Amino acid sequence: MTPSPPSSRLSRRGFLQLGGLGAGSLMGAAALGGCAADAPAVPAPVDGDPWKQFAGTTINFISENTAPTAAIAADLSPFAELTGITVNIVSLELQALVQRVALDLAGGQSQYDVVYADPYQVLAPYSAGLADLRAFDEDPALPSLEPGLSDFIPSQLTATGRFGHGDEVFALPYDAPTMIWQYRADIFDTYGGRMEADLGFDPTPGADRTWREYLQTARWINEHVAEVPYGTGHQAKQHDSLMCDFSNVLWSYGGDYFENGQDVGLYGTRDPGECLLRRPEAIEAARFYNELVSIAHPGSRGWDWDGVANALRAGEVAMAPNWHENAASNESALPGLIGYAPLPRGPVRSANIFGGTGIAISATSTGARRGAAWLFAVWATSPATQLANLTSSAGGGTPTRESVYSLPEVVKAAQRPSRLPNMLTTEAVTTAWEADYIGLRPKIPxxxxxxxxxxxELSRMLAGQQDPEAAMNRAADKIDRIVARGWVA
Incomplete structure (x- = not known):
C-alpha cells in the first residue's frame, strides 16, 4: 500500500462533513458470489485522496438486523461517493449471523469483510479470526479514526472491542442498547403524592429507588390505578430476554456468574472458573425476582423485550425494565408520556445490562477489500454517520461516540420536544454506562x-416447578459442566 502524506488524513472538520444518509439497498447472500475473486490489486490513492484508493472494490458486511445497520443500508450513497466502494449488506437474525461467520472464518473463505461482532457469540469465540484494528488506525496511508479511539465511550470500547487483557482492539463500538427503567410519567405525576403517603417513600423512578420499593409501587398501581391494569411488566419468557431481565436484579444484589464478574464482562476470558449462582446473594436475588414477576402483568412469562415494549405502549403496564432504544417507538405511540431512569438498586448497587456490539474486520480479508473494509468501519462509526443515523426514518440506534453527545442538536434533543427521541434517554443511559452502574454478562466463548x-432453570422457577434455591443450584451445576467442557474454535 502506498502511504499518503500525513496531511491527507481526514481532519475532524472533514469528518463531521461526511454525514447525510439517503437510498441504498440491502443485498441478500445470493448477491455475494464471486466477490472475492474479483478483488483488484491494492491501488494507490487517487489524486492523493486516501478515501479513493480502493475505488472499484466491493466488500461484504454481515450484520444482525439492528437499527444502525437499517439506517446505513437505507442509503449507502454517501459512502459510495466518498470512496467509490460498493458495500453489500447481509442483515440476519443473530443466530443465523453467528453460523455464517463461524463457517466463513473456519473455512478461511473471506466472504465477509466486515462483521457485526457480538461480544459473546462472535468476539469471544472467534477473536483469533478478527483483525487488530490498531494496525489500520496507525497506518499513515489510511484515514484514521477521528477524533480517535478515545472518543468512544470507554466502557463500550472495552466491552465490545476487546477480548483478553492484551492491547488489541478487535471491534469498534457500533450500537449500545442498554436496559433502563421506562415508566408512565403521567401516572407518577397524577398519583405520586398518594403513593408517597401510602408507601412511606417518594416513588419517583431513579437509581435511588430500591427494587423492593419498585415492587411495592407496582403492587400499589395494581390496586389503585384504573388507567393501567398492572404496575409492571417483564420480559420473562423462556428466552435470552429472561436472562437479561434477571441479571439486572442479580448484580444489584451483589451476585454474579463468575468471580471478578465485571472484569470478565469487560475483557473476557476462556476460563472463568466456578459459577457463583449457588451463593446466598444469587439465591436472594432469585427469590426477589420470583416475587416480582408474580405480581407483574401475567403476560410477562410469555414476553421477550418486544412483548414488554408493546405492553407499555399499549397501556397494559405502568413501568418496565427494557432496552433504551425503544424510546423512539415509545414517543410515537405515547408522545410525552414515557419517562426514563436508571434501574432500581438492590442491597449493593443499581445495575443496567449493556447489550452493545462492535463491528470488526475479518482477518482473512485481503488486498483492496481489507483496506476498503477499514474505510467502511471508520465511516460507519464516525460522529457524522452516527448523527445521521439518529435522524434516519429507516433506523437509528444510539451514538457510541462521546463527541456526538456534545453536539448542540443532540443536547437539545435530550429534552422534549425532541426530533431525536432516542436522545430522551440520554441522562439515564449515560449514568447506566458508568463503571458503578453498567451490567456486563460474562464474555466467554x-x-x-x-x-x-x-x-x-429460571423459567421452571417462575412456573412453580422449583424454588429459587433449586433453580440457582441447578443452573450453576449446568454452567460448571459447560465451562469444564471448554470451547474449541
Whole structure:
C-alpha cells in the first residue's frame, strides 16, 4: 500500500462533513458470489485522496438486523461517493449471523469483510479470526479514526472491542442498547403524592429507588390505578430476554456468574472458573425476582423485550425494565408520556445490562477489500454517520461516540420536544454506562450455552416447578459442566 502524506488524513472538520444518509439497498447472500475473486490489486490513492484508493472494490458486511445497520443500508450513497466502494449488506437474525461467520472464518473463505461482532457469540469465540484494528488506525496511508479511539465511550470500547487483557482492539463500538427503567410519567405525576403517603417513600423512578420499593409501587398501581391494569411488566419468557431481565436484579444484589464478574464482562476470558449462582446473594436475588414477576402483568412469562415494549405502549403496564432504544417507538405511540431512569438498586448497587456490539474486520480479508473494509468501519462509526443515523426514518440506534453527545442538536434533543427521541434517554443511559452502574454478562466463548441453562432453570422457577434455591443450584451445576467442557474454535 502506498502511504499518503500525513496531511491527507481526514481532519475532524472533514469528518463531521461526511454525514447525510439517503437510498441504498440491502443485498441478500445470493448477491455475494464471486466477490472475492474479483478483488483488484491494492491501488494507490487517487489524486492523493486516501478515501479513493480502493475505488472499484466491493466488500461484504454481515450484520444482525439492528437499527444502525437499517439506517446505513437505507442509503449507502454517501459512502459510495466518498470512496467509490460498493458495500453489500447481509442483515440476519443473530443466530443465523453467528453460523455464517463461524463457517466463513473456519473455512478461511473471506466472504465477509466486515462483521457485526457480538461480544459473546462472535468476539469471544472467534477473536483469533478478527483483525487488530490498531494496525489500520496507525497506518499513515489510511484515514484514521477521528477524533480517535478515545472518543468512544470507554466502557463500550472495552466491552465490545476487546477480548483478553492484551492491547488489541478487535471491534469498534457500533450500537449500545442498554436496559433502563421506562415508566408512565403521567401516572407518577397524577398519583405520586398518594403513593408517597401510602408507601412511606417518594416513588419517583431513579437509581435511588430500591427494587423492593419498585415492587411495592407496582403492587400499589395494581390496586389503585384504573388507567393501567398492572404496575409492571417483564420480559420473562423462556428466552435470552429472561436472562437479561434477571441479571439486572442479580448484580444489584451483589451476585454474579463468575468471580471478578465485571472484569470478565469487560475483557473476557476462556476460563472463568466456578459459577457463583449457588451463593446466598444469587439465591436472594432469585427469590426477589420470583416475587416480582408474580405480581407483574401475567403476560410477562410469555414476553421477550418486544412483548414488554408493546405492553407499555399499549397501556397494559405502568413501568418496565427494557432496552433504551425503544424510546423512539415509545414517543410515537405515547408522545410525552414515557419517562426514563436508571434501574432500581438492590442491597449493593443499581445495575443496567449493556447489550452493545462492535463491528470488526475479518482477518482473512485481503488486498483492496481489507483496506476498503477499514474505510467502511471508520465511516460507519464516525460522529457524522452516527448523527445521521439518529435522524434516519429507516433506523437509528444510539451514538457510541462521546463527541456526538456534545453536539448542540443532540443536547437539545435530550429534552422534549425532541426530533431525536432516542436522545430522551440520554441522562439515564449515560449514568447506566458508568463503571458503578453498567451490567456486563460474562464474555466467554461458551456463554450462549450458559445463557440457555440459566433461562431454562429460571423459567421452571417462575412456573412453580422449583424454588429459587433449586433453580440457582441447578443452573450453576449446568454452567460448571459447560465451562469444564471448554470451547474449541
Amino acid at each position: 461458551m456463554w450462549n450455552e450458559c445463557d440457555t441453562a440459566l433461562f431454562t
